[in-house]
Amino acid sequence: MGLERTEAVVPIIDLARIYRSLRLIRRAEEEVARIYPSDKIKSPVHLSIGQEAIAVGVCDALRPEDVVSPTYRGHAAYLAKGGSLKLMMAELYGKVTGVAGGKGGSMHLIEMGHNVLGASAVVGTTIPVALGYALALKRAREPRVVAVFFGDGATEEGVFSESLNFAALQKLPVVFVCENNFYAIHTPIPKRWATQRLCERVATYGIPTHHIDDGDPLKIRDVVADAAARMRGGDGGPVFIECRTYRWREHVGPNEDFDAGYRRRADLEPWLAGDQVEIIGRRLPPGERAAIDAAIERELAEAVDFAETSPFPQREALYTHVYAGK
Amino acid sequence: MSMPESNQRLLTYVDALREAVAQEMRLDPRVFVFGLDVDDHKAIQGSTRGLLDEFGPERVFGTPLSEDAMTGVAIGAAMAGMRPIHVHIRMDFLMLAMNQLVNIAAKSHYMYDGQVRVPLVVRSMIGKSWGQGAQHSQGLHAMFMHVPGLKVVAPSNAHDAKGCMIAAIRDDNPVIFVEHRLLYSTDALVPEEAFEVPFGKARITMPGKDITIVGISNMMMECLRAHELLAEQGIEAEVIDPISLMPLDIDTIRKSAGRTGRLLVVDNAWTSCGASAEIIAGVAEALDGGRPIHMRRMGYAPTTCPTTPVLEDAFYPNAATIAGAAHAMVRPDKTWQPDPERAKLAYQVKFRGPF
Ligand SMILES: Cc1ncc(C[n+]2csc(CCOP(=O)(O)OP(=O)(O)O)c2C)c(N)n1
Ligand SMILES: [Mg+2]
Numbered sequence: 190m191g192l193e194r195t196e197a198v199v200p201i202i203d204l205a206r207i208y209r210s211l212r213l214i215r216r217a218e219e220e221v222a223r224i225y226p227s228d229k230i231k232s233p234v235h236l237s238i239g240q241e242a243i244a245v246g247v248c249d250a251l252r253p254e255d256v257v258s259p260t261y262r263g264h265a266a267y268l269a270k271g272g273s274l275k276l277m278m279a280e281l282y283g284k285v286t287g288v289a290g291g292k293g294g295s296m297h298l299i300e301m302g303h304n305v306l307g308a309s310a311v312v313g314t315t316i317p318v319a320l321g322y323a324l325a326l327k328r329a330r331e332p333r334v335v336a337v338f339f340g341d342g343a344t345e346e347g348v349f350s351e352s353l354n355f356a357a358l359q360k361l362p363v364v365f366v367c368e369n370n371f372y373a374i375h376t377p378i379p380k381r382w383a384t385q386r387l388c389e390r391v392a393t394y395g396i397p398t399h400h401i402d403d404g405d406p407l408k409i410r411d412v413v414a415d416a417a418a419r420m421r422g423g424d425g426g427p428v429f430i431e432c433r434t435y436r437w438r439e440h441v442g443p444n445e446d447f448d449a450g451y452r453r454r455a456d457l458e459p460w461l462a463g464d465q466v467e468i469i470g471r472r473l474p475p476g477e478r479a480a481i482d483a484a485i486e487r488e489l490a491e492a493v494d495f496a497e498t499s500p501f502p503q504r505e506a507l508y509t510h511v512y513a514g515k
Numbered sequence: 516m517s518m519p520e521s522n523q524r525l526l527t528y529v530d531a532l533r534e535a536v537a538q539e540m541r542l543d544p545r546v547f548v549f550g551l552d553v554d555d556h557k558a559i560q561g562s563t564r565g566l567l568d569e570f571g572p573e574r575v576f577g578t579p580l581s582e583d584a585m586t587g588v589a590i591g592a593a594m595a596g597m598r599p600i601h602v603h604i605r606m607d608f609l610m611l612a613m614n615q616l617v618n619i620a621a622k623s624h625y626m627y628d629g630q631v632r633v634p635l636v637v638r639s640m641i642g643k644s645w646g647q648g649a650q651h652s653q654g655l656h657a658m659f660m661h662v663p664g665l666k667v668v669a670p671s672n673a674h675d676a677k678g679c680m681i682a683a684i685r686d687d688n689p690v691i692f693v694e695h696r697l698l699y700s701t702d703a704l705v706p707e708e709a710f711e712v713p714f715g716k717a718r719i720t721m722p723g724k725d726i727t728i729v730g731i732s733n734m735m736m737e738c739l740r741a742h743e744l745l746a747e748q749g750i751e752a753e754v755i756d757p758i759s760l761m762p763l764d765i766d767t768i769r770k771s772a773g774r775t776g777r778l779l780v781v782d783n784a785w786t787s788c789g790a791s792a793e794i795i796a797g798v799a800e801a802l803d804g805g806r807p808i809h810m811r812r813m814g815y816a817p818t819t820c821p822t823t824p825v826l827e828d829a830f831y832p833n834a835a836t837i838a839g840a841a842h843a844m845v846r847p848d849k850t851w852q853p854d855p856e857r858a859k860l861a862y863q864v865k866f867r868g869p870f
Contacts, residue, residue, distance in 0.1 A: 294823070310651055342580045504826065507818055
């Protein structure tokens with residue numbers, strides 16, 4: 190029902206933009222996985238393949254001046270917010286031209302120029318940091334919002350609950366985005382939660398909640414757009430969105446892991462059938478889609494070439510940025 | 516390592532850890548193992564493999580991502596008479612458990628006048644290489660050495676891993692058990708039966724007369740390789756493994772440094788307020804007007820750990836830099852640097868990431 194409504198009203202230009210972002214992330218990560226066995230990327234990679242639509246839906250509703258806070262599984266949010274593919278690829282290669290000069294790797298992407306806050310490899314740690322950023326924006330009366338991404342596992346950390354309470358109390362302009370892929374590493378939710386009623390739990394803090402179960406980026410976009418409009422510069426307060434999704438590859442690394450025994454390949458099938466990259470792609474005129482695909486391949490080849498040909502940092506770089514200023 | 520015994524065999528560090536825990540669990544029904552991912556198919560790099568099958572889910576279980584609360588749970592269970600082993604796949608995650616460890620675990624026996632005990636083992640692994648970077652590579656043992664009530668051990672080989680684990684489980688105090696990812700695949704002769712490596716007793720791993728080198732955790736491997744490189748130059752280094760950091764056997768180190776006149780302490784951590792600083796200070800205080808000793812510390816560069824391999828290489832001491840530093844102390848008039856390629860350890864060449 191909702192789907193038909195959106196199908197009817199979404200202009201091609203929006204679909205093309207969303208498709209481009211989805212496809213770019215998908216292809217970039219497939220490329221990372223292809224390169225990985227060569228050992229040129231000496232960095233743990235947590236791929237978002239299958240989960241792209243959440244970051245894309247959220248970021249499509251945001252303005253350039255809005256802020257996102259990604260996780261270590263952050264290639265998608267980084268790219269969806271406009272982070273540079275070239276600089277990301279160089280970072281994965283450990284090159285001096287990378288977004289963090291090669292010092293951070295895949296788990297610590299950041300690009301303040303596009304308002305992408307730095308990612309952390311310690312689960313949950315970025316949630317209150319994103320709140321602090323939102324607090325500063327609110328104090329400055331700036332009509333900007335912060336979208337903070339985290340997994341289902343992160344909601345188990347004490348800092349998550351503490352952050353919910355504070356964001357609600359202070360009516361902070363924060364969009365909490367839970368990427369619920371049903372697993373924390375290999376442990377499924379029933380082994381970690383007594384009930385699955387996550388939204389209900391969050392609602393008791395006085396935060397409006399939404400859950401979107403099919404990963405439709407257009408639905409996600411609409412929810413975020415409404416919430417952001419309420420928040421901008423006013424007293425709208427936070428919103429919480431649980432987006433169900435599925436991680437197609439292993440927790441960390443480039444491969445599939447259905448032979449490991451902790452989940453079944455059959456569980457992946459409905460998500461393959463509901464692949465948002467395909468679903469949105471099919472709604473575009475074929476010629477337009479092909480042109481987007483071709484442009485992405487060029488961009489990707491350039492990014493890989495940039496990463497490969499960039500130099501490693503000089504050893505002296507080890508000592509820069511330990512302290513700020515003098 | 517130790518005296519050859521009839522029933523010793525080569526065992527890897529990871530298997531030694533697993534065997535120690537399994538043997539103690541068979542002996543003592545109060546022992547249980549829990550923590551994130553201890554019961555999945557990767558079994559904390561194999562160190563908890565088989566425990567779930569043998570002892571069942573009441574004694575071997577995973578937890579939600581709630582390190583702070585789970586540490587409190589471990590402490591409470593320990594106070595009630597159980598002997599928990601709480602597992603963390605990285606030492607960095609202990610920062611989420613700091614309040615419970617420092618304010619409750621370390622202090623309860625004292626502040627409640629001996630009415631409760633906290634026989635708790637906190638296992639954690641220091642990571643290295645393959646982009647582990649800022650938050651998956653920290654050796655933070657010194658933070659725990661600072662606090663009375665906590666014991667800290669950092670075994671550097673499979674033999675001590677087993678003996679220290681058994682001693683830690685049997686200890687009536689909270690023990691911070693420091694492992695290193697790159698040690699997991701190393702092997703040593705390990706007795707089959709349960710045995711304890713007592714805390715507070717350092718081992719002279721290699722005797723020598725020219726300089727005393729102390730290596731902590733994984734740095735012990737680098738120091739042993741440095742010992743070989745130095746031997747080729749005619750320098751006999753005495754290599755000491757402190758094994759346990761709190762209590763610390765300063766006496767063995769002090770006596771050795773008194774004999775050689777030179778002390779180089781190499782930690783798998785930063786030097787500032789670190790275990791190396793503590794060891795140097797302990798030896799310096801004991802000098803008491805006697806023969807001066809030339810002392811030096813080595814450790815992580817005073818920076819955050821970067822991911823890119825070129826910078827990461829410069830971040831850590833290694834066999835070549837250790838041998839070079841030792842050589843400069845023994846023969847300050849000569850310059851010599853070993854070939855860094857030759858200084859590489861076999862297991863480093865073998866190791867492939869990501870975890
Ligand atoms: C505080 C902390 N504990 C444990 C870990 C190890 N770890 C890394 S990712 C992860 C699972 C996180 O699951 P979730 O939040 O659902 O995110 P997902 O990886 O599924 O995207 C765990 C336990 C960590 N990095 N930080
Ligand atoms: Mg998850």
